[in-house]
Amino acid sequence: MSLRVARARWARGLGAGCRRRASSFPVPPPGAKGVAELLREATEAEEQPWAAETRRTPGQCSVLLFPGQGSQLVGMGRGLLGYPRVRELYDAARHVLGYDLLELSLHGPQEDLDRTAHCQPAVFVASLAAVEKLHHLQPAGFSAVALFTTTASVSGTEWSLCFSFRVWPPSFIMSPDFSKCSSLWTGLYAVKIRAEAMQEASEAVPSGMLSVLGRPEAKFTFACLEAQEHCKSLGIENPVCEVSNYLFPECRVISGHLEALKFLQKNSSKYHFRRTKLLPVSGGFHTRLMEPAVEPLAQVLKTISIKKPLVSVHSNINGNRYMHPKHIQELLVQQVVSPVKWEQTMHAIYTRKKGTAFPQTFEVGPGQQLGTILKNCNLQAWKSYSHVDVLQATEDPDPDPE
Numbered sequence: 001m002s003l004r005v006a007r008a009r010w011a012r013g014l015g016a017g018c019r020r021r022a023s024s025f026p027v028p029p030p031g032a033k034g035v036a037e038l039l040r041e042a043t044e045a046e047e048q049p050w051a052a053e054t055r056r057t058p059g060q061c062s063v064l065l066f067p068g069q070g071s072q073l074v075g076m077g078r079g080l081l082g083y084p085r086v087r088e089l090y091d092a093a094r095h096v097l098g099y100d101l102l103e104l105s106l107h108g109p110q111e112d113l114d115r116t117a118h119c120q121p122a123v124f125v126a127s128l129a130a131v132e133k134l135h136h137l138q139p140a141g142f143s144a145v146a147l148f149t150t151t152a153s154v155s156g157t158e159w160s161l162c163f164s165f166r167v168w169p170p171s172f173i174m175s176p177d178f179s180k181c182s183s184l185w186t187g188l189y190a191v192k193i194r195a196e197a198m199q200e201a202s203e204a205v206p207s208g209m210l211s212v213l214g215r216p217e218a219k220f221t222f223a224c225l226e227a228q229e230h231c232k233s234l235g236i237e238n239p240v241c242e243v244s245n246y247l248f249p250e251c252r253v254i255s256g257h258l259e260a261l262k263f264l265q266k267n268s269s270k271y272h273f274r275r276t277k278l279l280p281v282s283g284g285f286h287t288r289l290m291e292p293a294v295e296p297l298a299q300v301l302k303t304i305s306i307k308k309p310l311v312s313v314h315s316n317i318n319g320n321r322y323m324h325p326k327h328i329q330e331l332l333v334q335q336v337v338s339p340v341k342w343e344q345t346m347h348a349i350y351t352r353k354k355g356t357a358f359p360q361t362f363e364v365g366p367g368q369q370l371g372t373i374l375k376n377c378n379l380q381a382w383k384s385y386s387h388v389d390v391l392q393a394t395e396d397p398d399p400d401p402e
Helices: 003-015 035-044 086-097 101-107 116-137 156-164 182-204 220-233 258-266 288-302 325-335 342-350 369-377
Strands: 062-066 144-148 207-214 241-248 251-257 273-278 360-364 385-388
Touching: 062 369, 086 101, 086 116, 086 182, 101 116, 116 182, 116 360, 116 385, 182 288, 207 241, 207 258, 220 241, 220 251, 220 258, 241 258, 241 342, 241 369, 251 258, 258 273, 288 325, 342 369, 360 369, 369 385
Parallel strands: 062 144, 062 360, 360 385
Antiparallel strands: 207 251, 207 273, 241 251
């Protein structure tokens, strides 16, 4: 069996009967080929030419949305422990990280969980565990398009999942021994190095990130320029204050020196900002303040064998799919100091001709921020959205985060 045929069988399982609520996931039909068997055949055929297949419709595909730093909260992971191999996943993480990530995720304290060095691995592992839960609820499989990025801060999930999703479905889902799953170890090790490097860079300068919900006449660029001038008046050299995340129309995240962000909050009405909120992160991510972290990240990428993922992974630098391993390596480094183009990525994924069906979308990980953003970017696409909860074991999730 060719790789594309195997993947297509996975695709048909998801699109055939998904509904908006997690409780309505269909049961695979009797006699369906086992998940592990499909994976094994797909992996064996990986280097063979892809056979021709019927093009999948959007209803036969799925989009996975992975949150990032800023979505963390104490207790995440509690709703996942009853699903197969989730505890083993956290045990593997403990060996890679050198501390008990499950204990930190379940019991905090919150200030320790908010530290970049801890937060990025915690969100990453909770999201992978949510994929295991989704796999258990939807055993016929997922498919086709996976979107890995962040909401309002660091994109560590995308960074590491480029390695973990070398095969589809992820090999760690079926692995009887997480300690032997090289893709998981590689992805988690990569995000560990990334988080530690960015933690060190954030401690060098008092900085942060400010979520801003504006009005149609909001002046984001002008506000940032005036905030920079304010910092200069305080004696801060080369101040940073710029848009770091494009979330949805009229909503941005601004990163930079803390004094600049405080200035924007104090003068929010002048710039037609409806609401501002400092995010629970430790630095001004996705700006040049993170330049000290670039070299360590580039070095660790050189030690890792990068291959093109077998699902579509979209870069949040420009919204485009990664097309080549070298492309992945270059953009993952640039991502640390470049703004997140989430709104543009949403358009790249969901824009389609009138009357065309939308794929089923699952947000896997803590919080439902990405569902809120999707709703504001594309209401029709959001109607096929579901959230895989990481807090409650028994759930009936409301797809409207409001």
